[in-house]
Amino acid sequence: MEYAVEVEGLCYSYPGGDMALQDVTFRLRQGGSLGLLGPNGAGKSTLLLHLNGLLVGTGSVRILGRRVVKENLNWVRKRVGMVFQDPEDQLIMPSLWEDVAFGPRNLGLDEHEVEKDALWALQATGMADLAQRSPRSLSFGQKKRAALATALSMRPKILVLDEPTSNLDPRSKRDVVALMKSLKESGTTIILSTHDVNLVPLLADEVLLLNRVVVAMGGAQEILSERKLLEEQGLEMPLYAGLFEELRSEGRYSGQMPFTCEQAKSAILRASNWKK
Amino acid sequence: MGLLMLSIVTLQSLVLASMGLAISFGFLVLSRISWKRVAGNLRWPVLFFMPFLLILPFTVEGEAVASLSYLSASRQGSLLGLLIFLKGCAAVILAQVLQGCCPFSVTALALRDLGVPDSLVQIFLFTYRNIDLLGQELSSSFRSMSARGFERQSNSRTARVYGNAFGALLLRSLARSERMFFAMVSRGYDGHLPKIKARRMNLWDWMKALSVVFMALALQSPGVMGWSML
Numbered sequence: 001m002e003y004a005v006e007v008e009g010l011c012y013s014y015p016g017g018d019m020a021l022q023d024v025t026f027r028l029r030q031g032g033s034l035g036l037l038g039p040n041g042a043g044k045s046t047l048l049l050h051l052n053g054l055l056v057g058t059g060s061v062r063i064l065g066r067r068v069v070k071e072n073l074n075w076v077r078k079r080v081g082m083v084f085q086d087p088e089d090q091l092i093m094p095s096l097w098e099d100v101a102f103g104p105r106n107l108g109l110d111e112h113e114v115e116k117d118a119l120w121a122l123q124a125t126g127m128a129d130l131a132q133r134s135p136r137s138l139s140f141g142q143k144k145r146a147a148l149a150t151a152l153s154m155r156p157k158i159l160v161l162d163e164p165t166s167n168l169d170p171r172s173k174r175d176v177v178a179l180m181k182s183l184k185e186s187g188t189t190i191i192l193s194t195h196d197v198n199l200v201p202l203l204a205d206e207v208l209l210l211n212r213v214v215v216a217m218g219g220a221q222e223i224l225s226e227r228k229l230l231e232e233q234g235l236e237m238p239l240y241a242g243l244f245e246e247l248r249s250e251g252r253y254s255g256q257m258p259f260t261c262e263q264a265k266s267a268i269l270r271a272s273n274w275k276k
Numbered sequence: 277m278g279l280l281m282l283s284i285v286t287l288q289s290l291v292l293a294s295m296g297l298a299i300s301f302g303f304l305v306l307s308r309i310s311w312k313r314v315a316g317n318l319r320w321p322v323l324f325f326m327p328f329l330l331i332l333p334f335t336v337e338g339e340a341v342a343s344l345s346y347l348s349a350s351r352q353g354s355l356l357g358l359l360i361f362l363k364g365c366a367a368v369i370l371a372q373v374l375q376g377c378c379p380f381s382v383t384a385l386a387l388r389d390l391g392v393p394d395s396l397v398q399i400f401l402f403t404y405r406n407i408d409l410l411g412q413e414l415s416s417s418f419r420s421m422s423a424r425g426f427e428r429q430s431n432s433r434t435a436r437v438y439g440n441a442f443g444a445l446l447l448r449s450l451a452r453s454e455r456m457f458f459a460m461v462s463r464g465y466d467g468h469l470p471k472i473k474a475r476r477m478n479l480w481d482w483m484k485a486l487s488v489v490f491m492a493l494a495l496q497s498p499g500v501m502g503w504s505m506l
Binding site for chain 1 (some may be wrong): 295334379380381401402405406408409452455456459460461462463464465470480
């Protein structure tokens with residue numbers, strides 16, 4: 001099987017000596033999606049920075065079969081798009097257009113290609129009308145989408161997102177989720193770190209529970225059904241799953257655990273039919 | 277445009293400085309920049325030039341034209357103050373035209389094409405974007421201080437609190453600049469801004485550029501010829 005990301009025995013300590021990651025090992029297949037869950041300070045962002053070669057620890061990180069080492073960094077950065085938690089960190093140029101074109105220009109593409117890719121990314125994120133605006137004049141939700149556009153314009157095969165929906169209002173959150181779903185469907189490998197356990201079932205097939213070490217890794221629904229495991233890490237079950245798990249423990253429900261609104265609706269309808 | 281600004285600020289004649297100001301206004305009209313914006317930006321430079329206009333008449337020796345109590349205003353001082361004021365305003369208006377009629381990034385990259393070092397151009401570009409961000413962070417620090425009952429006073433505590441707020445801002449800026457650097461590197465940045473294919477100047481562009489050079493030289497010519505124009 002072709003893997004998009006292979007991390008083996010990765011360890012990283014901060015300059016002060018604090019261990020951030022210890023012997024982290026996991027693999028993600030091409031086109032797959034992984035949700036990185038863990039409490040604050042678990043090393044999620046640190047792990048993500050390794051995937052783009054921005055931090056270098058001991059152990060090995062491979063992207064699409066190639067090891068992330070100094071000689072391969074340009075190759076890796078062309079394939080791994082990163083979206084940082086705070087969009088202000090990512091929007092550095094005086095206009096949104098310049099920002100979205102920044103990556104493709106660094107790749108040495110000719111101006112025609114740069115324009116094509118930048119326009120595609122702006123259209124995909126619904127920001128084309130705001131291309132000439134200064135990033136400072138955008139709302140927070142628009143800035144988040146703009147930051148995503150700056151990564152998308154490089155047409156990455158792997159998209160790494162650090163807290164992509166944090167501080168977003170429900171509408172902006174829905175927009176970002178819809179966009180990521182469409183990217184996932186188009187074959188982009190997605191890795192996202194989040195505290196939002198309700199987001200993970202919508203976007204990730206697999207979950208890696210991290211707390212400096214890999215606590216657990218497996219199918220999203222399998223990990224998110226483990227109340228005790230999640231609570232030990234300061235997390236909680238997704239809303240619908242938590243509710244139906246309580247019903248199950250009270251003996252009122254015995255079906256499949258729902259994780260999304262649609263699944264919960266079906267489960268309720270099935271249960272009420274069964275009662276009749 | 278830089279040459280024209282240089283030409284105006286080195287003028288020594290009131291008539292020529294007035295012509296320089298008229299030319300600046302002409303460019304302002306042609307550039308179609310919002311007058312409101314220009315007026316807003318002119319506010320501080322005008323406040324800076326105003327003391328020359330008000331103080332020099334009373335401090336430069338010369339033929340007295342008016343007296344106020346025991347102070348007398350000299351003709352030479354008044355003319356010198358007015359000259360500085362006119363030249364300053366003309367230069368600031370031209371700077372607005374230069375900066376306001378195309379995106380800042382284009383101006384910055386044009387500076388690079390004119391030979392300004394790449395690192396300096398990058399500093400201009402990133403400062404332009406981030407000065408606003410720093411301002412926002414500082415205002416949010418001040419808001420948070422006010423929310424906790426802090427009131428600015430003329431005492432050492434206020435100085436200490438302000439010092440701490442600026443210190444915290446610098447530390448936050450350092451952390452932010454590191455994250456921004458990561459974000460840039462992740463998009464292939466290698467310390468240099470990518471070259472953008474330069475737009476070629478056509479005949480009309482050359483004519484416009486030459487006309488500006490001509491105006492700059494024309495303003496200087498009476499001085500070179502030794503003609504007196506007040």
